[in-house]
Each structure stands twice: as structure tokens, then as C-alpha cells.
Amino acid sequence: MKHYLLRGGLIFLLLSLTSIIPCTGQVELDPLSQPKFVNALPFPETLSGTYHVMTLSEFRQGLGVYDPSTLSDPEPTEFEPLVWGYNGSYPGPTIEAFSDTQIQVKWINDLPKGNVLENHLFRIDPSIHWAGKIMGEEGHKVKELSGIPTITHLHGGHSEAASDGHPEAWYTPGFMETGPQFYENNGLFTYHNDQEAATLWYHDHTLGITRLNVYAGLAGFYILRDTWEKNLGLPSDNYEIPLVIQDRRFYDNGELYYPYEQEYLEDPLEHHLPDSEVTVLPEMFGDFILVNGKAWPYVEVEPRKYRLRLLNGSDSRFYDLFLPGVDFYQIGSDGGLLDAPILRDRLLIGPGERLDVIVDFSDPAIDGQTLILKNNARSPFPYGETANPRTSGQIMAFKVVLEMEEGEVDNSIIPQSLRPAEFEVGEAINTRQLVLFEGTDEYGRLKPMLGTAEEGRLEFTEPVTETPELHTVEEWEIYNTTADAHPIHLHLVHFQVINTQKFNTRKFVEGDPSSIQLLGQPKPPSEENAGRKDTFIVLPGEVTRVKALFDREGLYVWHCHILSHEDFDMMRPFEVIKKTEEIAGVDNTIFINDLSAEPLEKLEIAPNPVRDVTRIRFSFRNNSEVLIQIHDFSGKVVATPFSGAITANRDYEVLFDRAGLPASTYICKISTNDGRSYEKLIIAQ
Structure with a gap:
């Protein structure tokens, strides 16, 4: 059956799920063929300490999806598809850190080597701007990458630029190729943790293929704690459960399937790329729901309070979560605790967001019951199709079947006040x-x-x-x-x-x-x-x-x-950037960021002040991509005299015509792979 969807004045033709995937002849696994709430919820390993080695690799792992032909067997066959993960696990290990205690993580790329278009788990679209595209070239030319590029971003982290995981800071195995924003830290990232307790997460952020690398499994929790939160008396230890919710699709042989073809209402032959099988999708919605890497899992709980750290790690799907008969007490969001708990019966969470909630299972009316966490969000949100109540409308189950030990009391509390002070950023300038x-x-x-x-x-x-x-x-x-x-x-x-x-x-x-x-x-x-x-x-x-x-x-x-x-x-x-008064207050001084000034051999602007035309002369000790921009004092870019690749140890000269810019003081910024430099530029009357 065909569905027509109006999007921003454009009409797209969406094909409903069929058993045969277009252009491949392969069969897609029907989610209705799968049992639900038979897989125990996995708990990834927790890492503590101040130094970690995290290796990204390819391996096989069961995701709670079964061969339908064996479901009548005493022990049905669980598929073990190829996935990617950190330290041999999808999701990756949970990193636990403490506020104001610096840690370092060495991210080692051991993903498949060889032709990146052939060795990725999913089809890369070479027509879009991505890590393997040759800059400045027309068509679909790809760099000769020796392996899969990746870069890890700590989402929610207050990270310095060198450890942020910029999408153009990617690198292939062994650092054989690197992106234009790659920092010479060999994948060793420093996290200062100079922020309050919060639910963070780490995931791949490679330019143009983030959706594919994360879908393959490159994600994990990063839990930041502090003394204040610890002393609140919240549910902890075994009664604190991180839950990452992600939707997926599968081939009938159990391997992960990421759809790659989108047909339009207009004539496909008129609009398709030369290879119609490598087109990027507007969104991607899976019909299998995985929590902590297992399809529709369950967890057994005691009749007491639990703290759930919820993360939407999906590509495009929003979740409107509800637990029939049970309320949520939300105590935190992305960056930390709220001022006070909020009683909620539904939880809307978009991709990338986190919710910190407490659920109380102590009501005798639910003792012995299986409670199903459900979803009713539309896709695309908010005006798309409602979630299928038999598939994407169900998330996981809580089975209230465990007994508390005799004499044990739930001493955890839901404090009426959660923060020592309100969150306030300050006045904007x-x-x-x-x-x-x-x-x-x-x-x-x-x-x-x-x-x-x-x-x-x-x-x-x-x-x-x-x-x-x-x-x-x-x-x-x-x-x-x-x-x-x-x-x-x-x-x-x-x-x-x-x-x-x-x-x-x-x-x-x-x-x-x-x-x-x-x-x-x-x-x-x-x-x-x-x-x-x-x-x-x-x-x-x-x-x-x-x-x-x-x-x-x-x-x-x-x-x-x-x-x-x-x-x-x-x-x-x-x-x-540095405040403009810091830059302009010192005459003809070049300011280099925290990386190194050594790659810069020369940067001269003459004449300066400029009346009509000036020459910007520069040279570097290393080959580099170079971008020269002129900023006014509001920070706006008013001119870009040069952008391109340069060869080491050669003198370059660029003519800059003031081109009608009013007389004033400006900032000339030169950006390279290794850093950024600034010099004052004065345009005279």
C-alpha cells in the first residue's frame, strides 16, 4: 500500500513495509514474527577510574531476535548479527565519572580496514558531504580511505574542542587518514567533568555517516556523579537502571538492515542518482524496539522505588512513553537535576534527549503484574503515523515479581527539593x-x-x-x-x-x-x-x-x-573566539589557540591600515587546509579572502580588496588543521 505524506509543500511517496526489500531481493524480517518480553534486560559493564581504553570493533552479538522457524523448539535460535561496539559490547560499557575529577579515554579505531564503501555494514551515500568525500571535487569521488572513519563525541559533556569529537576530527584505523579538524592527540581525549551530576552518553559523530555508525552500535552511557546527588537519598545501585531505547530493522537472516532507498512521487528516473541504491533517507524508523541492545526486553523488579535513566538513542523516532497504572516522578533532564520532582503520566523524549525519572512499584495493586512501557508518538513527529501498538508502540516490560528480603525497607526517597540553587545562565549580551x-x-x-x-x-x-x-x-x-x-x-x-x-x-x-x-x-x-x-x-x-x-x-x-x-x-x-578587545588591544599581535604556534611560519598583512587593497602573506611548516576570514567586531564574517590547500614551506600571497567595507577595525582569522591565528586588520578612510 502506498502512503502520501505532505512535507513542507512537497509530497513524498512512502512505501509501506513489504516482505521483499526493493532492489536487493532480500527479505525483511517481520517484527510480528517475534516473541516479546522473553529477553532479560542487559546491563552493560560499568567502568570506573580515571583512565580507560575503549576499542571500537566489529563482532557478533545476539540482539534478542530469533529465527522464526525455530520458535517452536525448546531453545529457539537467537540470531547473532554483525554489530559494532566499544570493547566488544553494544551498547558500550557505561563510563562512571565524578564531578571535578578528570579522566582520560583512549578511543582506538579497530573497525574494518579496506575499501570503506565495501566494508561498512550499511550503504554509504557518497553524494552527500561525508568523511570520505574529496573536498572541492564534483560528482561522487571518494578518498582512498584505508578503513572505516570514526570519531567519538561525549554528548552533554563540557569538553574542550580537542576532546569534543568534532565531526571532521575523524580518523581511520591506525590514523592512516584523518579529517581536517583532527587533533594530534592520537585519540586520547580528556574529560574534565567540571559540571554537575548528569546522564550523558557517548556515540560516534563522523561527518555524513553518524546515522550509520550509531545504528551499527557505536553508543554507550556516561554517568557523571557528584556528592550533592549522592546525599539526596535517591534509589541507587541495583535500583538505578540506565535504559537506551533504539529502533532497528532486520533482514530475515537476522542481520541488521538500514533502508537506503526513497522513491518520490515524481518520476524516479528523473530524480534518482546514477546509483539509485545509495540515496539518503529523510528519516529512518525501525519496527523493532531495542533497549540496552535487546529487542523488547523485560526486567524483574521489587515492590519499591527505582531510578530510570532514559535515553532516546534512535535515528529519527520520538517516544511518548507511558506505563499504564503507574506515574513517573521526573527528577532530571539532559544536564542534571531539576529544581523539584515533577509528577508525570507521560514522557515525551526526542532523539538525543535524556530523562531522569523515579518509578514506584510498591503499590500492592500491581504486585505480581507485568507492566508494559508503551509508546504513542507519531513518526515523523508530531504529524506522522501513530506507532503500531503491536510493534513500535511497545518498549519493554517491568515484571513486579521479586520479593524484598525479610525485614528490608526501601529507604530511598523522592526529595521535594533537588538542587542547592536554581539553574540560571545569566544575562545575554x-x-x-x-x-x-x-x-x-x-x-x-x-x-x-x-x-x-x-x-x-x-x-x-x-x-x-x-x-x-x-x-x-x-x-x-x-x-x-x-x-x-x-x-x-x-x-x-x-x-x-x-x-x-x-x-x-x-x-x-x-x-x-x-x-x-x-x-x-x-x-x-x-x-x-x-x-x-x-x-x-x-x-x-x-x-x-x-x-x-x-x-x-x-x-x-x-x-x-x-x-x-x-x-x-x-x-x-x-x-x-577570544573577546575582540583581547585581540584588538595589542597592536599587530598574532594570537594562537591552545594547540601550537609551530606550524605557522609567517603571517603578514601589508599595508595595514588598508585603504584599498592589501596583501596577506603566509606560509606553514606543514601541508594543510587553510581558511582565511575577515570578521567584524560583532563576530560576523564579512569576507573570505582564501580557502584551499597549501603546501608546506612555500610562501603564499593573497590580495584582499576592502570591497566597500566601512572604515573600522576588523579581525583577520586564519584557520588550519592545526589551529587558528588572529591579527588585527584596520581599514582606513
Whole structure:
């Protein structure tokens, strides 16, 4: 049966599930063939200490999916598909750390070597901007990578740029090839943990194939604790359960299946790529629900309180969770504890978000029962199809069948006050108007993008437009012009949601901020979204206003956490820079970031001050990709004199024409693989 879906003025033809997967002849496994709530919930290993080695590799692991032909056997055959993981486990081990105690993690890439297009578990789309694409080349040319590229990001971590896991900081096994933002740390990342207790997670973040690498299994929990939280009396130890929820699809031989073909209402021959089997999807929704790497598992619980740390690790699926007959007490969100617990009967959670909740199973009315955690969210959210109550509408089961030991008492509590002080970022000194767009690319494929109200939609590769100054607070207004909800994630920071407000999307003109027509009154965030957030669901036709303190220098990214969206092309860089008075206050001084000044051999601007044309001369000790940009004092890029590759130990000269720029003081920034440098540039009358 065919379904027609209206998306942002475009009509797409979606094919419902059939037993035969188009173009391959392979058969997809029917989720209704599988038993539910027969797999015990797995608990990944917990790692403590201050140094860890995490090896990324390929292996086989049972995911709680069975060969349907053996289900009548006393011991049915559990498939063991190929997966990727950390230290031989999917999900990876849970890293447990403590606030203000620095740890180091060595991330070793031992994924398959050889041709990356042939050895990835899933089909890579070489037409989009990804780690293996040759920059500046037309067509679908791919770098000669010697293995699978990867880079690990600590989601929610307050990380320095060198340890953030920038999508262009990827590396292949043995560091044979590296991305343009790769730091020479050989995969050894430092996490200072200078933040409060929270539920974080780590996952792959490789440019253009994040959705594929995470789907293969590259994800795990990172639990940060502190003394304050420990002394609250919350359920702990065996009564604290991290749960990562992910949807998947399978071939009938038990191997993971990631769909790769999208047919459009228009003539496919007119819009398809040369190889129609390698097209990126607008979203990906699985019909098997895995929790901690097992399909529809169960966990046996005692009649007492449990703390559940919930993580939506899915590609595109939102979850509207409910446990019939039982309420949730939400105590925390992405970045830590809320001010006070909130009684909730449903929990909406978008991709990348975390919820910290307490569930009390002590009611005698549910003793001995099996309680099924259910989902009723639409896909795409919020206007798509409702979850199938027989498959994606069921998550896992809680069996209230364990007895507490004689004389044992549940001494855990749900405190009425959870924080020593309210979360408050401070006053913003600058406001930016950012926009979520949706359109099509040259092949007619849906292409979600980010941009600004002033400049319109922007490719990931276009010059940085968001340059907050170090140790300052900014307010970002994020306008959603699309028909979907988008969970927007900012690296580095925990932001405070100020409010949301509707606006007239029909009146909005791309590139014209004056066309923004607000509707109604701003609404303060709901109680559950009033805490520390790093990911927030921006609803269609609404602007979300957030503010954050940018307190680490360096290059980061912000993006939609629907993985299919961030891969193509809903992600943009932002750079936290030294305050302009620090740069301009010292005459003709070059400022280098924390990496090293050694690769820079020469950087000269003459004449300076500039009346008409000046020459920017530079040379480096290493081969490098170089980007030269001119910023005004608001941080906006006003000119890009040079972008390209340079050869070591050669002198280069670029002519810069002021091109109508008004007389003022500007900043010339030169960015390379190894760092960034700044010099004052004065344009005279």
C-alpha cells in the first residue's frame, strides 16, 4: 500500500513495509514474527577510574531476535548479527565519572580496514558531504580511505574542542587518514567533568555517516556523579537502571538492515542518482524496539522505588512513553537535576534527549503484574503515523515479581527539593536569529538545513556565522519553518530555555529578518524543560529562545539530533573566539589557540591600515587546509579572502580588496588543521 505524506509543500511517496526489500531481493524480517518480553534486560559493564581504553570493533552479538522457524523448539535460535561496539559490547560499557575529577579515554579505531564503501555494514551515500568525500571535487569521488572513519563525541559533556569529537576530527584505523579538524592527540581525549551530576552518553559523530555508525552500535552511557546527588537519598545501585531505547530493522537472516532507498512521487528516473541504491533517507524508523541492545526486553523488579535513566538513542523516532497504572516522578533532564520532582503520566523524549525519572512499584495493586512501557508518538513527529501498538508502540516490560528480603525497607526517597540553587545562565549580551529549513537538493531528495534569518540556509561547509565570544552569554532564537519537530543539540554548553512562541511561517521570507511575524504571546518552558538542557525539541511553526554561556574556546557544532538530518545537512559549526578587545588591544599581535604556534611560519598583512587593497602573506611548516576570514567586531564574517590547500614551506600571497567595507577595525582569522591565528586588520578612510 502506498502512503502520501505532505512535507513542507512537497509530497513524498512512502512505501509501506513489504516482505521483499526493493532492489536487493532480500527479505525483511517481520517484527510480528517475534516473541516479546522473553529477553532479560542487559546491563552493560560499568567502568570506573580515571583512565580507560575503549576499542571500537566489529563482532557478533545476539540482539534478542530469533529465527522464526525455530520458535517452536525448546531453545529457539537467537540470531547473532554483525554489530559494532566499544570493547566488544553494544551498547558500550557505561563510563562512571565524578564531578571535578578528570579522566582520560583512549578511543582506538579497530573497525574494518579496506575499501570503506565495501566494508561498512550499511550503504554509504557518497553524494552527500561525508568523511570520505574529496573536498572541492564534483560528482561522487571518494578518498582512498584505508578503513572505516570514526570519531567519538561525549554528548552533554563540557569538553574542550580537542576532546569534543568534532565531526571532521575523524580518523581511520591506525590514523592512516584523518579529517581536517583532527587533533594530534592520537585519540586520547580528556574529560574534565567540571559540571554537575548528569546522564550523558557517548556515540560516534563522523561527518555524513553518524546515522550509520550509531545504528551499527557505536553508543554507550556516561554517568557523571557528584556528592550533592549522592546525599539526596535517591534509589541507587541495583535500583538505578540506565535504559537506551533504539529502533532497528532486520533482514530475515537476522542481520541488521538500514533502508537506503526513497522513491518520490515524481518520476524516479528523473530524480534518482546514477546509483539509485545509495540515496539518503529523510528519516529512518525501525519496527523493532531495542533497549540496552535487546529487542523488547523485560526486567524483574521489587515492590519499591527505582531510578530510570532514559535515553532516546534512535535515528529519527520520538517516544511518548507511558506505563499504564503507574506515574513517573521526573527528577532530571539532559544536564542534571531539576529544581523539584515533577509528577508525570507521560514522557515525551526526542532523539538525543535524556530523562531522569523515579518509578514506584510498591503499590500492592500491581504486585505480581507485568507492566508494559508503551509508546504513542507519531513518526515523523508530531504529524506522522501513530506507532503500531503491536510493534513500535511497545518498549519493554517491568515484571513486579521479586520479593524484598525479610525485614528490608526501601529507604530511598523522592526529595521535594533537588538542587542547592536554581539553574540560571545569566544575562545575554547578544541575540542571534537562527532558522531551520527544509527543501530539496539537485536530485529532488529532501534536504533539511540550518541557517540564519539574515543569510538564509547555509551548507555545513560555508563560513562560520556563529562566533560567540569567550565567557559571554548569548541568546539564540531558533525558528522552525519546517513541518517536523527537530531536537536541536548544541555542543559544549548547557542552555536555559527562555520561552517558545508561534510565528507565521507563510509570511517568513528567507534572508529577510523583518518578515518574521510573531503570533500570540511567548510561553515559558514546561517544568520538565526548565532545567539544564543540551537538546530541545523545536516544534513546527515555533521559535524557541535559549541562552547559554560559551566558556571554552574553539570550534564546535550545533545540529538537529535526528541523525538522518544531521548527516544531510542539518548541522553547522560555531566557534567560540577570544573577546575582540583581547585581540584588538595589542597592536599587530598574532594570537594562537591552545594547540601550537609551530606550524605557522609567517603571517603578514601589508599595508595595514588598508585603504584599498592589501596583501596577506603566509606560509606553514606543514601541508594543510587553510581558511582565511575577515570578521567584524560583532563576530560576523564579512569576507573570505582564501580557502584551499597549501603546501608546506612555500610562501603564499593573497590580495584582499576592502570591497566597500566601512572604515573600522576588523579581525583577520586564519584557520588550519592545526589551529587558528588572529591579527588585527584596520581599514582606513
